[in-house]
Amino acid sequence: MASNERNYGIDSLRIVSMFMIVMLHVLGAGGILAKSAWGTAHYFAAWGVENLILCAVNCYALISGFVGVYSKFKLKNIVSLWFQVEFYSLGIAVALYLLAPGVFGTGDLVKSALPVLFERYWYFSAYFCMFFFMPFMNRFVLEAPKDLQKKFLALCFVLLAVLPTIVDEDVFHSMNGYSALWLAVMYILGAYMRHHGAWLGKSKLFCVSVFAVAVGCNLLAKYGLAFLSIRLTGSESIHTNVLLEYTSPTIIVASVMLLILFSRIKWGACGVAVVKVLAPLTFGVYLIHMQPMVWQYLGEAPFSWILEQPVYKATLLFIGLVVGIYVSCSAIEFIRRTFFKILRVSTLENLVSEKISALCRRLLAFF
Secondary structure, three states: OOOOOOOHHHHHHHHHHHHHHHHHHHHOOOOHHHHOOOOOHHHHHHHHHHHHHOOHHHHHHHHHHHHHOOOOOOHHHHHHHHHHHHHHHHHHHHHHHHHOOOOOOHHHHHHHHOOOOOOOOHHHHHHHHHHOOHHHHHHHHHHOOHHHHHHHHHHHHHHHHHHHHHHOOOOOOOHHHOOHHHHHHHHHHHHHHHHHOOOOOOOHHHHHHHHHHHHHHHHHHHHHHHHHHHHHHOOOOHHHHOOOOOOOHHHHHHHHHHHHHHHOOOOOHHHHHHHHHHHHHHHHHHHHHOOHHHHHHHOOOOOHHHHHOOHHHHHHHHHHHHHHHHHHHHHHHHHHHHHHHHOOHHHHHHHHHHHHHHHHHHHHOOO
16 A cells, blocks of 8 residues: 555645644633533533544544655654754743743743653653654554554554543553553554555545544533533533543544545645645644643633633634634744744754764664
């Protein structure tokens, strides 16, 4: 199933996934979910959207494997990402430190200067670790017997998804998907799907139908368990979110269906042009709007005021807010990329990569 032809349908999923990730953060970190009262239209609308888009992070990780399985390992790729992360992590930190000196201290600057060590961005920290295992994972998918790969993925599904969901506990410490381990599993699954063409022949109707069933199961579980919890205890238990984890079987299924669906999309020249512009900006969108100090500056539940409006107005405000964040962050990232090109930062990235490679070769000589 090897093909060097770029799949712009997958690139468009990268854009859609990041848009959904912004939605997740506005709902979660923004305080909308926490402040939505059970039984209100706002509650059902907010949690309905959450169920619909929760598969976005898995999609983003699946894409890494889908496009990376045939890629040559280049240290420069992670160095380039590091420069991008450092630019936003430390740059935004310095700006906020100067704007609000009473709110932030030098400790915040130190943590922002070392984003991986202090997990300023959980996804990048997990990806940074996983990156160095990509050559081994690719060899596993490209060279190991297909039957062995099936057994491996089935075992991961049972141990990391099914069992933890049944007992509603993070049994094997995958951190419910917030870990390098889980990103690696998603990477291998995405790589497996592309290399073997697994399930990629399914029709669009099949993908939409299965996706709808998976989301429907999540909705029924969430609303049903919330109703029982409130009737029996008077409050909503955290266990009502049993299917709302990245490692949930239904979330995995929904993610896979979206990957298949978007892999079948064929854009015209105009669509390809738009995707080419927007897809490379997506990671920058994440880095800008999820800089921890930004949310600290905004305070607790900064977007819960939306719930004061009627549900139809709240919905429009929510959509407008998400679009505004996504577009503004994309614009900033576009300027950053242009700025880096003008300064020829790639030359420095190459130099750093070469120095690190030379150091690694020296260290390996001792083994």
